[in-house]
Amino acid sequence: MLKNKLSRKSVLQLLGVTTTGIATFFWWFKTSSKPKSRLAMVMDLDKCIGCHACTVACKAENGVAIGGSRTRVLEQEHGTYPETSRFFMPMMCNHCEDAPCISACPNDAIIKKDNGLVDINKDKCRGFQLCVSACPYGAIYINPDREPDEHVKDYPARAVWKADKCNFCEHRLEEGLEPACSNTCPTDARIFGDLADPNSKVSKLVNGEKLKGLLEEEGTKPQVYYKGGMPEIFNPKKANNNRS
């Protein structure tokens, strides 16, 4: 890992000549003391209608196999007839500041990037699944596709017997696009942005309304924040997660 000394040139080569997005943040961080970016997402549970547009957008964008999922929407019913309610809970990798998956991996395949992304290095991953059980959000899965079709085999999500999860569609960020899920959300319930930028919509929401993440008591410092709804009574284990 330490064999190659880095020059600015090699960094640019490695990162490509992308002028927007994440690469810029990487470069800044290396050449100045400007703050890192902290990519985050706010889930507005008052707005989420459980339509699964995000689920399918992610499947298509990332070539996720049947049986795997980088994001899903759970639902839970509450109350006694006729005062019954139901709410929806979009779930994905929380890109935790203290991500239990990172320390659980014996192969150092999972890292916290400078932009805040928790990412899996597919070449290092050996499919041990310790990250899968370490994650309290159920956000990591092992790609079940042993023989991917020609037209999907190049998607990282189809790397055979490797762990996979959300990476905020980093390939889209590099093009100045937002993640596929928030891009298609019909009610704008998913808001993506950078918490290091105090003027971003996510910063204003998270700081202004003192938003919390899911299962904060686990000490993971999740970077997906939930607004409204009833996350305090939400129990992922009791929700209908579309898995029978």
Add this chain to the structure above:
Amino acid sequence: MKRREFIQIATIGSAAIFEACDQVKNESNTISQKSSSSELRKEIASACWQCVSRCSILAYSNGDRLVKIEGNPKSLRNEGKVCAKGQAGISQMYNPDRILYPLRRIGPRGSGKWEKISWDTALGLILDGGEIEGAKVKGLRTLRKEGTPEKFLFHYGRMVGTDYTINITYFLSAFGTSSIGNHDSICNRAGSIARRLTGDVASSKKFDDVDIILNFGRSLIDAGIDHIPIIRRVSKMRERGVKIYTFDVRLSNTAAKSDKWIPVKPGTDLAVVLALSHVLLREGLYNKEDIEQTANVTVAELEEHLVPYTPEWAEEISGVPSKLIEEIAVEYGKAKSGACVSFRGAFMHFNGVQAQRAIYMLDVIAGNIGPEVRRTKPARWTYPFPRPEKPKGQLPIFNGDKGQFAVPDGSVSHQILTQIRKGRGRPELYMVYCHNPVYANGDCNDNIEVYKDTSKIPFLVSVDVGMSETTELADLILPDASFLERWTAEGKGTTDGIPEFYIRQPVHEPLGDSRSFVDVACHLANELGLNLGFNSAEEFIKGACEATDGLREAGGFEYMKKHGIWHDMEARVEFVKRKKINLFSERLAKSGFSGLPAWMSHPDHKKLDRNELILTTFKVNVHTHSRTQNCKWLMEIYHENPAWINTATADRLGIQENDWIKLESGVGELITKARVTQGVHPNAISVSHHLGHWAFGEYASGEKSSINVENDSDSDLVWWNDHGMHLNKIIPNFGDPISGALCWNDTVISVSKVS
């Protein structure tokens, strides 16, 4: 590396961590993400056709492979968003059970044995007839020669935009048949007949500006007919604090997102609506002059009519507390503006036409349907080709039995097969287009028997993308292009009354030997010497782009191909005086029904036995009724449809969550699982549509069809065994006495636990 160390290193910005990042970056690049990003973002603007909402889309391909569908941000309707169904359109196109070649039946109908034939052979059969398994069948040319073009029955499910215009207005008219079946009476017919009887009931208000919505049985944000556009509008309205009250048998997602869910006993929305009107009049929350300018009745007549419909009376029937009815009525009456919305939950009932008419009456009294109409300009294309006259020839099979329905008006679609069975008309060539009547009508087994009878239907042709339950009974199958492989022109209005013109253009060549049927129709017309003036859908749409004022100046066809959408920004919203609407319907009064909307009780609902419940149906947000179950991403989300049963009812019947239960009606029985919930009325048992296919391919039914091409590694990864059940098997083809609309939400069934 330990997490803490990692963070420490990251914080001091050592070279090592950069190396790690860059290494990851580099290594990640060894598996490059091919997706809708980068140079692959070469988009083709087109239009969705997974559901009737028809949102504008952008399609992205990687080389020859279509990889992603997104919403077109230029659309003022769906504003760059598209739903789960739309995005799963890719798997509609590539699904492994797609029909890719013309097929001719070998063996008896429904035996599943097919011979692959050429288009020349297939079109030869349609034009000139020939032999199907030893039996002679007649073709289109013969029917014209014999002077019986009406014996060509064309029965479609989904067909809108210029698909409709070309196929029906031009091709079938020029051919000479008005024997055209639709799916009207299994869809929203009771609502449309209520509107036809009542007149121009367009609101005086802009929907988006109202302060309060009363929703009667409409899954507005689950499965609305304008799915994404209405979701966005309602979402913005909710943010603005608009109150939404949803009356529904079931806690739909719409009900869950409303300010209040008010459960109603199935089939009794009408009672609640009448009582709401009663309270408005009693409390003086109306404008006499406005009502009498708007409708053909006086306030005195309304008062007299509504006297018996007190909130207490309505509570007795519907179970909705009278106090709540009064509160909501007063809130509605006092609001600056409001809107009632409704759909199948309110009107696909025995009393559905009157329920919908009562809803209009409520909005007339509340002043939301007032003397002025808010009129927006429709997105109406100009077609430069002369239209053939509508032909007179029609088989007498579209109205049910004589006198069976008061207002049949030629489209009681679920009775077409019954009428054929009764021998009221024999179609020599029966073509089914984008429709699956076997599955989509009630009483599926009866439908199958009629389709299998070659003496009643000598030549059955199906135009389809998949081997549906109807298509598998056909003699000849024409492989249709999917919606991503064809040309259509569409037009819809937007929130602000701006007409949105848009097109569906191929984002991919038709797979295999499939062809857009609209082009096939043009070809058949040419062969028959019918001069339509155009030879393909593309030519027709090109003509329409150049003939439509404004669009022509903007760049016509080339502009449309590039952008997919054009808006008529010159259009203005107008407020015009309304022609008086018929709250009192002479036609109904003459047919023996109440001229003013009045209570009608379903004869079977008056007394229910201890184990009897009323079966109601619903749609979920990731499927259309019957055509999306070959889409793997959607089936993964929704593949089992247990029966929703109220906790108290389940206790009474000794049923627990996930128990197997038997549902028995007059036409059949089914076994399914119970979903015991606080989210459904105790008198109802509620089951979704969509599932329980026994054909259509491996994702839909769990069984590969005979034409499966095994091109999808995902099919080996399917982790669910349950493909749900199809409740239409136990719902009779019973139409409401006024419109003939199938009473989807009225069937009384006995429920018991299977031991």
